[in-house]
Amino acid sequence: MHDIVHYARSQNILCQGRGSAANSAVCYVLGITSVDPTKVDLLFERFISKERLEPPDIDVDFEHSRREEVMQYVYRRYGRHRAAIIATVIHYRPRSAIRDVGKALGLTEDVTAALADTVWGSWGKGLNDMQVRQAGLDPNNPMINLAVELATELIEFPRHLSQHVGGYVLTQDRLDTYVPIGNAAMDDRTFIEWDKDDVDALHMMKVDVLALGMLTCIRKCFDLIDRHKGERFVLASVPQDDPEVYDMLCRGESLGVFQVESRAQMNMLPRLKPRTFYDLVIEVAIVRPGPIQGDMVHPYLRRRNGLEKVSYPSPSPEHGDKDELYKVLHKTLGVPLFQEQAMRIAIEAAHFTSEEANGLRRSMATFRNVGTIGQYEEKLIGNMVARGYDPNFAKSCFDQIKGFGSYGFPESHAASFAQLVYISSWLKHYHPDAFCCGLLNSQPMGFYAPAQIVGDARKNGVEVRDIDVSYSFAQNTLEQGSGKYCAVRLGFRQIDGFHWLDEDEERLKRGQQLRKRSVDEHESGAHKWLGSLPPCGGELERGVSHDQRPCGSPLSLTLPRKGGGNPSTSRAALDQMCIEEAELDWADRIVAARNRHPFTSLEDFARDTGLPKRALILLADADAFRSLGLDRREALWQVRRLPDDVPLPLFEAATAREQPDEHAKPLPVMPRAEQVVADYQTIRLSLKGHPMEFLREMFSRERIVACKDISHENERRRVRCAGVVLVRQRPGSASGVVFMTLEDETGIANVVVWPKIMEQYRKEVMGARLILVEGYIQSSPEKVTHLIAQRMIDRSHDLIGLANDALGRKHPVPAGATVVEPLNEDPRALADMPAQKIRHPRNVRILPPSRDFH
């Protein structure tokens, strides 16, 4: 493991161990983790356990975008005969099961699709009558019934093997004498036939090479700081225990921070008030289904804030040490929060053997359908009660263990994550410019959209500049700023549909090509063939000067000569590939062209970059030609006039012809509101304003307050507040409560929708992009403020009306972020489900359609 980590370090790939093994003294010394084990006082049992008699699992997270490099290294280093990825058994899920069974039974596509559509994801176990009915089908229809019945039977059937995301088995002697090895769909990957559980059961050595997007983001931040501020950081060199960083977290300012940026975490931070690293460990672990299901969160908070006496449940005196649980629970004030603690309780309080405790853990986590959980429940609660524990405490312990089964979060794991929480918070606090830039360049990642990330950075004093063909690169970059921080220049990657090549992917591809070539040469025994290659065409010639180009300089290509084969055929193929790739990287062509000389006009730009018209339209629509004196509307009008793409040989001739002047009257000026809306439509954010500010006047007349006024100072006041819906969330742990996050030009507001209100305003909650909420303000003692919804009105049409009702169906703001939990499982919805009246929709269809205008 050290070897793999060492390799990653040598390649400037960030990594960090996770889990018990990783957070051990040994791993700290070896540099696998940067979490100091003396600080967190970890349990060691799970790393080296007597009863497991097996090598420890070491899981290491690598940068998401560069993990593949590490994986290829593992193959190279240990050989394919000793290393292979483990398999993941792809099981039938409700959706795939019903689709396949339906097809086999000859149900039509639409019936099958309707049935499949009723499954909201893959967490359902089967289809129930209500789901069938919701699909507009009759659950009493024998054929449908049969399909559902058989599909239910088929769920959990293995369908095929796939490779695990990053788990390797390593063996000392030939791996292929343990288990068959097969090719993966990806080139250069081989994997075995057994999955994680199989490998565990057989005690084989397993190494998890995992991927974490946040590590990529952190590395990008470090690189930016290095380049623009001249300071080089690594994970271990970030200053520890900085009080300002904790101050920021205590204020709940954690947008973009690893793990603690969700709404629930943001609310928790001011209540938990983290001041030390261990507090972060708890913070990471506490907002999890396990502790929530076990109702451990509130007792912990009460105790922490001194509202409740810290006590430790103990057995009857005749049953032993009354402090037996103190040892287990004192770090968390007597409330079990971590998986290890739950296991220890089973051992100490319920007198499980370590083996039983492990069996208990496994019966939850793996092989779930066998149903051995019941016997453990009986035993755990029985033993604890017999030893004099409060039955309620025993029950809640078991509930918590059950929660851990599916969402286990061991302390050691939390510690690894807490380290990244701290580092990303530190970056956010001291380098908000680089942090914003790094986050944007690592998208998609985390909870928030670019608009919120940018908004947060601007709030923290970072200047953000528009995309511009004269200054932007593919990635978001830093520029000399006027204030304390650098300015962030938005990159072409923010434009939906724009083509650019990712550095990390290119590096990997280059490495693979090089290796393949050297292998080929080695095998064919041919000497290097250095030809004086003609340039691959105009595009490539330009590329020579640019060292990021994947093809590099054509003159340095070494090509194999296979047998008596003609090298020119493979060269032609390679050339073709180079050209295709070069064509793809629009961003690179812009940068290369402006390095030759600055752009003077749009026609000049089009000629120099040779970009396809589609690219030009995207740039114009993203308002990226301002430096050429063209706003979005003028640029688009000019771009559209350029000739359509013509094949290369004709290209020069076509562009050489100057277009006649039109002497046309100027276009109407684009109002700012429309500019803002168009920004949102093209790059999902606007630096020019917020759509809501154009509605403010109207809203003020309606006595609608701004989001920033939803503060604890207005406690209990009844208000009306409107905002764009950012997130809707129904945590499984919150018994049907829906949390909504609204945004306007002043900030965000958190809305709580109780189930009863939800029932009444479901349509608004789920459908509105802009919503008006009437309710009262309520805040917790820690000043976490919510707006409790009582009435809601969908005001989306105001948003659409903003741009003179002429913006088409594409909404000015994207639909509120994903619903995290299913919202249609409410059994109450079943009661008033009307009987199915099959009336063909054509009877009520509007003919011809007139839906364009409303």
Added chain:
Amino acid sequence: MIHALDEAAERLGLYIGQPLANARAMCPDLKVFDADVAADAKTLSDIADWCDRFTPLVALDVPHGLFLDITGCAHLFGGEAALLRTLVRALDRQGFAVSAAIAGTSVCARTLTRQATGTIVADGGEAAAIDQFPVSALGAGEAITTGLRRAGLKTIGDVASRSSHEITARFGARFSTLLAHALGQGDAPINPRKPLPDYIVEKRFAEPIATDTMIAMTLSRLADTLIASMEKQGKGARRLEAAFFRTDGVVRAITVETGRPVTRSAVIDRLFRERLDALADPLDPGFGFDMVRLSASRTEIVVQEQRDLDAHVHDNDEIAALIDRIAARIGGKRVVVHLPQDTHIPERAVWSAPAQHHLAAAMQAEWPVRTESEPPLRPLRLFDKPEPIKVPFATVPDGPPHQFTWRRALHAVVRVEGPERIAMEWWQQDGKQLTRDYFRIEDAEGLRFWIFRDGLYEGETFDGEGKPVSPNWYVHGLFA
């Protein structure tokens, strides 16, 4: 994904293209029907049929529109306004929401329907009529519409005010043409759904007709006229269509095809009479027909007939004729041919089909080939219903009986082969069927039977109280 929605759903804020799950999350009690594009197209086509009454030149403007070329027809309906009113009202009564408009060009008319239903635009008034409409009314597609709006050209008038080469350079010639047509400059020809029949004659009635005699008489007259006009050009009809337009909008079209071109009105007369008599659902005049149209949609130049010299070609004809004659006497259902079926269920392996309809299929049917040197596994003929036999004792779990009683006679089994296990088609709806084990049995007298045990031991057969009972035995056929 939502494919179409009604006004109520639209008011709820649902929209086309919305994922169904989202829509359901908004309204869990949403009524959802599968989109049936074929049925929609059929409905549109039915409406087009009905519109045939106004003009034979009806074109589909899929998915939801129709073009009617009413050039020279409007006066028959009391002018354009009256025609439009009649059409909209009638469709409205039939439960359709209609927007309709009349203009000098089809594109302009379509544009009007999207914004101002009921409008009639005089020639030359097109540009003024649509001036204030949003550009999307042109239906030029999302990309162009957005492009125009981004340029600040929000109404058709805005676009029209720019020079046409400005527009063409940016949005293409096709769009310019569309715009020009909408503005009444030139027109795209519509594509009538049906080619105009070669010959067409029709009769309208002030008072709707309903009686058979009147219908027959009308048809006769129309046939005379039709034949007369065809005769002039030496044509005969191969395909004739009589269309009956009911006052309430239903159109019934009856088609007759002939093997040889028809040149005599008497023949047309007879063909239609037979056809009308034989209709499974007879012509229902309702409140009467207000128009009858007879057309010859396929015609041929009449040539002198040559008798084919190769008699074999007509063999089938003769068999068919024989079948027809027998069927006429004893009923069509009683003359059958056998067709093989793709199933392993013995009693369903052969299908007796009416010979009149399945003669050709029977001639070409492929029967399973017997493997050489293997005895036949099934009897040639099966009993209509398997007959129960009494089996006092058989080898468990899947052995044959040693003796059995059938039709009161006791048969001692001397030779056995089997079992052949035939599992029933569990997915069929007709009740739970049991697995059968078939045996080929020879008794002491050399009679050979095909018997089976209906159900496996312990597990498939139960008595009324759910206790397992021994399965029953049947004989299903005899070997020759």
Added chain:
Amino acid sequence: MTTPAYAEIGITTNFSFLRGGSDPRAYVHQASILGIPAIGIADHNTLAGVVRAYKELDNDKVLHKPKLLIGARIVFVDGTPDVLVYPRDRAAYGRLCQLLTRGKRGDDITRIEKGECHLAFADLLEFSEGQLLVLTLPHRFDPAQALDVLAKLKGSRAAGVWLAASLVYRGDDRRRLARLDDLATTAKVPLLATNEVLYHHPGRRPLQDVLTCIREKSTIDAIGRNISAARSTTSCARR
């Protein structure tokens, strides 16, 4: 119930994707319920399901633990009838893994696509040392080819060769068994009774049929005729 002295060899689990109708663990439980002393899993060119079966022996609910034979059914691309391969020892098991690895990875010249396995009869002979081999024949077979295969298997370094005899319930089982017997006598190999089990309980037949349809990308109505008779451990256990 008295324990019949019968080992269920050649079981297909649902790790023979879309072929087997039951989970490996279900077979272990069923064997326990029926008191079958030994079961032999043999999935199509794979060992993917065996660990699950092996693990399940630890489940307390498996009262009567059957002996678990680990093996694979080798399905060839060259038209050779399937051969069940059960390694006799650890070394032979390693060879079986290597054989399957070859089928799945290919050699230096051809790369095998994910999920496929290309094995020729010669490959099996190469890795046959220490293996117990059972030749299974389809409903109709060519005796000459079968004899040839058996002779080559006997000539290999295999630890034992058998000819599988199973009932196919097509009405001619007696004749077929007689032929198999002839074949075995001529080739001097013993017959081995198997059921070529596809699912653990008769109730699984509809699912099995559906799997066949999914595999063949057909519908149950279209495929009806091709679905053969039921086989399961229940019926075999009492024979």
